[in-house]
Amino acid sequence: MTAAQTLPAPAASRPAWYRRLRRRFVPDRLFRSTGARFGVIYAVLFGISAVALAAFLWWSTAGLLDRQTTTAINSDAQALGERYTEGGPAALVDAIDQRLINNVDDDAIYLLVGPDFQRIAGNLERWPAQVTMDVDWAELSIDRAGIKGRARVRNFDLPGNFHLLIGRDVEARNHLQAMLAGALLWAAGIAVALGSVGAWAVRGLFRVTLADVSAIATAIGAGDLTRRVRVSGHGDEFDQLGETINDMLDRIARLMDGVRQVSNAIAHDLRTPITRARARLEDAAMHAASREDLEAAIERAQADLDGVVAVFQALLRIAEIEAGARRSAFAPVDLAPLLGDLAELYEAAAEARGQVLRPDLPAAMPLYGDRDMIQQAIANLLDNALKFSPDGGQIELSATATADGFRIVVADHGPGIPEEDRTRATERFYRGEQARSTPGSGLGLALVQAVATLHGGVLTLEDNAPGLRAVLRLPRGETATPG
């Protein structure tokens, strides 16, 4: 309850009546829901378009009649004015009579009065009281030979102090307007109903679509990493969102798997040398007969611990590479001299073991990447090749340009890796049957794999019949320029 009391309420700054009204009619939850907001936006847009449509309808029907009346009165006035100028009051009277006779629709209204406002011609009994001399247009009730109606009239002053009233009966237009107004009122009601239903539907649609994502997120948060967002297959925005979320979840799951794997491996692979070091020290402390024995035991324990540190460093390095943090160190590199130098470094070691290392490299291999990482990756492959090659064995280090980058091959004629193990060979701490008796941490290929991935490349392990052929494909990268 204290939480509710201490809620910082921005609404508190608003007037009390607003808060009361809002609390009464708008549950807070409703406005916090995006679905409801979209529903309201939908309803408002729907309402605005309905009003716009009604306004246009009004303007193009009732408005049109109004405008037609105005035009007719004005053209009448012009024609009658000309007659008056040509033939004086008598001609005008003739013209008015003529027009009244010819008026089939019986909607025309004329009234010509003299200076004394007595009727001279026309179909109105007398000059309407509400049309004074300063009024131009007027709409009034008329009584025409016993028929009541509404008329729209215009007042013209003629020379000689004559006054002419020209008008049209607008009873029909009024009828139409009333009908239209009624229809629009009904339409408004229907629009409100449809808008509300639509808004409700939009909100529901949102709810349904997001409910799945929300449920998945809740499940993931609770630790179930196997759940995925349902993708409808329509390829719409929600599908795209779902796919993005699923991709993200896949990557998280992979990383989590990696972490689990690594912690298991650490438990196994680091315990062994630490146990060994501890046993050596304890044994020496209890049984060492001479100072030399003690020193030898300490030295070997030190070597064991150095091995542990090396494994740690390799693990951290791989994690660093996989996190992608090293991409900031990318720069244009020429791989040809880089590989040449590595070949030179290892050639001597190979020769000392009676092995032959023959590099076969193109003249230039421009690439955009991390120099140190590529060096270390190739060095790891060469370390492996030297370690597993028999005496007199041939080791191949070659590179060729491909369509989008380079293909670097390090191959040996050692025992190789059995086909069924090749995909697992790049996992951390994997050690093949043949490798168990040799020194090493089982992290070398994992690092090469991480470097390849960092550069958007691929590491594949193939059969060299006999031996292992490691193929590292690296793309040139974004801004690789020759030189």
Next chain:
Amino acid sequence: MRILVVEDDKDVAGFVVKGLKEAGHVVEHVANGRDGLFMAASEGFDAIVLDRMLPGGVDGLRLLETLRSQGNNTPVLFLSAMAQVDDRVRGLKAGGDDYMTKPFAFSELLARVEALARRGKSEGPTTKLAVGDLEMDLLSRGVRRAGQKIDLQPREFRLLEYLMRHAGQVVTRTMLLEGVWDYHFDPQTNVIDVHVSRLRQKVDKPFPDPLIHTVRNAGYMLRPEAP
């Protein structure tokens, strides 16, 4: 040589100070950045061993940046548990001359500190190096021993040059990898030993006294006579 050790961990500091003293150096130790900065700025040292994470508000990077901004160019070796490549780059950018990560072997630390302190003293570029009867002309890139010409491959020349520039000091395999090949990783194969052994074939084998000595558990040393 006078060496300042700035390190807050008592055991590590005690171990380093003791080892450096045994190697014949005069050592001062402080345990926080503020005192370290004061000492480094007010007294002259040949080299400083500096931890990165220090108590007292002034960490290793700040200390070094302040020192360098005062125009103090004492060689500095970072000794840090921060082992990421970026950490290393940041340390060197701040003005560090070398960067070692914990845990470390004392022999490596000693070799590097001595190399740094010596380098701080060397005056101007030289054109000729000489150790005992071994002579190297850096301009004509010629090497002679006892008046006899020795043919070296370019890499062998650079390896020998590095050893001669650090004559009388222990040079570790990692230092050679960094100084001669510019590699910042440790290969599993004994590549350096093989290259040094090739160099020995040319420089030492034809002559009665060896110049290139192996220092057990540490690395190599080039010196005229066995002490």
